[in-house]
Amino acid sequence: xxxxxxxxxxxxxxxxxxxxxxxxxxxxxxxxxxxxxxxxxxxxxxxxxxxxxxxxxxxxxxxxxxxxxxxxxxxxxxxxxxxxxxxxxxxxxxxxxxxxxxxxxxxxxxxxxxxxxxxxxxxxxxxxxxxxxxxxxxxxxxxxxxxxxxxxxxxxxxxxxxxxxxxxxxxxxxxxxxxxxxxxxxxxxxxxxxxxxxxxxxxxxxxxxxxxxxxxxxxxxxxxxxxxxxxxxxxxxxxxxxxxxxxxxxxxxxxxxxxxxxxxxxxxxxxxxxxxxxxxxxxxxxxxxxxxxxxxxxxxxxxxxxxxxxxxxxxxxxxxxxxxxxxxxxxxxxxxxxxxxxxxxxxxxxxxxxxxxxxxxxxxxxxxxxxxxxxxxxxxxxxxxxxxxxxxxxxxxxxxxxxxxxxxxxxxxxxxxxxxxxxxxxxxxxxxxxxxxxxxxxxxxxxxxxxxxxxxxxxxxxxxxxxxxxxxxxxxxxxxxxxxxxxxxxxxxxxx
Amino acid sequence: xxxxxxxxxxxxxxxxxxxxxxxxxxxxxxxxxxxxxxxxxxxxxxxxxxxxxxxxxxxxxxxxxxxxxxxxxxxxxxxxxxxxxxxxxxxxxxxxxxxxxxxxxxxxxxxxxxxxxxxxxxxxxxxxxxxxxxxxxxxxxxxxxxxxxxxxxxxxxxxxxxxxxxxxxxxxxxxxxxxxxxxxxxxxxxxxxxxxxxxxxxxxxxxxxxxxxxxxxxxxxxxxxxxxxxxxxxxxxxxxxxxxxxxx
Ligand SMILES: [Zn+2]
Numbered sequence: 056x057x058x059x060x061x062x063x064x065x066x067x068x069x070x071x072x073x074x075x076x077x078x079x080x081x082x083x084x085x086x087x088x089x090x091x092x093x094x095x096x097x098x099x100x101x102x103x104x105x106x107x108x109x110x111x112x113x114x115x116x117x118x119x120x121x122x123x124x125x126x127x128x129x130x131x132x133x134x135x136x137x138x139x140x141x142x143x144x145x146x147x148x149x150x151x152x153x154x155x156x157x158x159x160x161x162x163x164x165x166x167x168x169x170x171x172x173x174x175x176x177x178x179x180x181x182x183x184x185x186x187x188x189x190x191x192x193x194x195x196x197x198x199x200x201x202x203x204x205x206x207x208x209x210x211x212x213x214x215x216x217x218x219x220x221x222x223x224x225x226x227x228x229x230x231x232x233x234x235x236x237x238x239x240x241x242x243x244x245x246x247x248x249x250x251x252x253x254x255x256x257x258x259x260x261x262x263x264x265x266x267x268x269x270x271x272x273x274x275x276x277x278x279x280x281x282x283x284x285x286x287x288x289x290x291x292x293x294x295x296x297x298x299x300x301x302x303x304x305x306x307x308x309x310x311x312x313x314x315x316x317x318x319x320x321x322x323x324x325x326x327x328x329x330x331x332x333x334x335x336x337x338x339x340x341x342x343x344x345x346x347x348x349x350x351x352x353x354x355x356x357x358x359x360x361x362x363x364x365x366x367x368x369x370x371x372x373x374x375x376x377x378x379x380x381x382x383x384x385x386x387x388x389x390x391x392x393x394x395x396x397x398x399x400x401x402x403x404x405x406x407x408x409x410x411x412x413x414x415x416x417x418x419x420x421x422x423x424x425x426x427x428x429x430x431x432x433x434x435x436x437x438x439x440x441x442x443x444x445x446x447x448x449x450x451x452x453x454x455x456x457x458x459x460x461x462x463x464x465x466x467x468x469x470x471x472x473x474x475x476x477x478x479x480x481x482x483x484x485x486x487x488x489x490x491x492x493x494x495x496x497x498x499x500x501x502x503x504x505x506x507x508x509x510x511x512x513x514x515x516x517x518x519x520x521x522x523x524x525x526x527x528x529x530x531x532x533x534x535x536x537x538x539x540x541x542x543x544x545x546x547x548x549x550x551x
Numbered sequence: 552x553x554x555x556x557x558x559x560x561x562x563x564x565x566x567x568x569x570x571x572x573x574x575x576x577x578x579x580x581x582x583x584x585x586x587x588x589x590x591x592x593x594x595x596x597x598x599x600x601x602x603x604x605x606x607x608x609x610x611x612x613x614x615x616x617x618x619x620x621x622x623x624x625x626x627x628x629x630x631x632x633x634x635x636x637x638x639x640x641x642x643x644x645x646x647x648x649x650x651x652x653x654x655x656x657x658x659x660x661x662x663x664x665x666x667x668x669x670x671x672x673x674x675x676x677x678x679x680x681x682x683x684x685x686x687x688x689x690x691x692x693x694x695x696x697x698x699x700x701x702x703x704x705x706x707x708x709x710x711x712x713x714x715x716x717x718x719x720x721x722x723x724x725x726x727x728x729x730x731x732x733x734x735x736x737x738x739x740x741x742x743x744x745x746x747x748x749x750x751x752x753x754x755x756x757x758x759x760x761x762x763x764x765x766x767x768x769x770x771x772x773x774x775x776x777x778x779x780x781x782x783x784x785x786x787x788x789x790x791x792x793x794x795x796x797x798x799x
Contacts, residue, residue, distance in 0.1 A: 071755050071762060077748075077751045079748075081744050084744045085742075085744035085745035088740055088741040092740070095740065096740065098739040099734075099738055177736075187734055217605070218606075221607040223607060230666065245666075249731055258731065260733060260734070306734075306736075308736075316723050316727075361763075365763070369705070372703045378637045527705065530705070
């Protein structure tokens with residue numbers, strides 16, 4: 056019962072629905088905020104609990120979307136937490152099977168999701184605990200930054216204008232406000248350049264037109280983005296700097312938000328650096344692909360025949376992309392993998408290609424479960440069996456005595472070979488191997504430094520690497536492989 | 552120094568993009584890429600020149616959305632032509648030309664910048680935002696192609712991932728700009744809210760990839776996302792057309 060609630064909460068479908076609902080709510084909110092500009096701008100300088108009840112009582116039809124948004128964001132936070140936690144737990148469970156670097160690498164997407172929650176919580180803290188004091192600035196007036204900090208005094212307000220000769224002549228370019236503390240310490244503020252004292256940010260803002268006349272208790276600031284109100288007021292302003300305001304911000308959420316943003320940036324950059332070998336354009340794809348891999352995605356695979364039909368459709372749609380030199384063979388092994396999957400074996404295919412002529416010499420596929428269980432018949436093993444049997448029929452190796460003379464052959468496999476197949480391939484004399492998709496859990500090519508010395512020695516002059524394939528083909532190879540791994544995991548779970 | 556005849560450079564760039572498009576349609580790759588590259592160089596000069604529209608250099612007119620967006624699309628096209636020489640270019644170039652056409656009819660002067668708009672964070676924000684928009688439009692175009700059966704079902708995915716990454720960067724730089732300028736990382740204004748709506752929409756589209764049953768619908772969402780971005784950003788641009796401008 057509890058377990059099923061946990062899984063529902065962490066379901067990726069819930070994430071999709073919540074994100075779409077949030078998007079619709081934000082859009083509705085943006086319409087209201089545009090029509091009732093100053094009403095919502097006031098919220099920028101107030102705690103939400105002081106603003107919302109009052110507005111809700113007087114005009115619920117304008118502000119309904121704010122509580123709705125908070126509820127959706129709370130649910131999304133829970134959903135994201137459960138998803139990311141599940142994924143982390145699974146990764147920790149598999150940790151023994153992977154190198155430490157790989158473990159942290161795979162952990163990054165989950166960390167990014169946790170940081171997203173942290174940033175949301177930082178915003179919640181800003182909305183509920185922030186304070187924004189707005190004080191008109193006048194030369195020589197005293198400024199109390201906080202009860203504990205000594206008073207500051209406005210030493211000078213200096214406006215800088217664009218040169219008269221330019222079309223912008225007479226318009227305000229920048230304002231510098233110099234503050235001097237009781238102890239003689241000086242501070243300088245400019246538009247867009249705040250100062251930080253005693254846990255508070257000090258920044259200057261321009262008093263909106265007419266504010267001085269109205270003396271509202273909670274003045275509305277100018278729009279923080281690209282809509283500076285009707286143009287006419289700006290035009291009428293002429294060579295006039297306007298009255299600067301000092302804004303004193305004490306925002307407990309800010310540190311959390313900035314820390315979250317910085318860490319996300321760092322993690323994303325780290326993620327790029329970890330895989331320098333893969334082509335640069337694959338890296339961001341992988342970043343976000345992994346970023347959104349929720350553990351629940353695996354659980355959402357009930358529609359199996361449908362999924363298989365869909366993969367088949369994708370293969371039929373695809374033609375090899377000539378920009379990627381291995382794409383043609385990638386597509387061939389992917390098709391082999393599909394055949395094998397439809398027969399009831401694993402979704403992996405392989406082929407041997409003559410390097411000079413480009414002709415496909417032989418194909419093979421996983422035949423582990425059909426027609427009967429054969430634990431050795433991985434795709435690469437099947438391929439080499441077929442090739443070596445064919446050679447025997449043809450009267451042995453064509454060129455002389457060395458049974459391992461096959462320097463002209465390239466083995467293409469849809470998935471990174473496992474330890475068994477890799478040793479077999481080394482032993483067969485094949486010097487060149489490319490695989491379409493890596494296998495983080497079971498692949499051996501990326502861990503060749505852990506082969507016994509004898510095999511490492513034998514493989515010294517071999518060139519085994521990731522194939523140069525289009526993302527579409529690589530994705531297909533991965534999907535076919537994942538499909539069979541999931542089927543297998545599910546069977547195991549059912550027999551338990 | 553750049554003030555006289557500066558808009559002619561934009562017109563020349565646009566003509567070259569149109570030629571590049573035509574050449575792409577007739578599969579003249581080399582010539583097409585050359586036209587594209589020259590057009591891109593001219594448009595880059597035009598954008599830098601916009602900084603001097605008022606007679607003194609300011610950054611904002613350089614990164615103003617309606618003019619920056621076609622440049623971003625052209626940049627994507629140039630990078631794609633260099634990295635994937637045989638990739639089809641027609642769609643991207645058609646988009647570039649279409650968005651250039653909009654600038655032709657748009658008021659070309661600059662909005663006098665407020666001091667806050669000259670912040671470095673503002674520049675980074677406008678750059679990343681327009682770049683993300685361009686990628687979203689490209690994704691929407693690919694999605695339409697795949698809905699019409701003329702491209703693989705998930706052709707838009709890479710574009711979406713790139714667009715979303717850059718849009719996330721735009722959200723970050725935008726939040727920092729908003730804070731150093733106004734003292735809030737999130738502002739309850741329509742600009743901030745609609746941009747959050749776009750972010751959540753594309754986050755949903757990307758998460759859809761991991762629900763096998765719903766995955767086929769993602770091309771619809773990517774196309775709809777392109778329309779959403781178009782509606783919000785061009786709604787803004789049309790609104791800003793009414794502002795006082797100088798130097799046009
Ligand atoms: Zn194997």
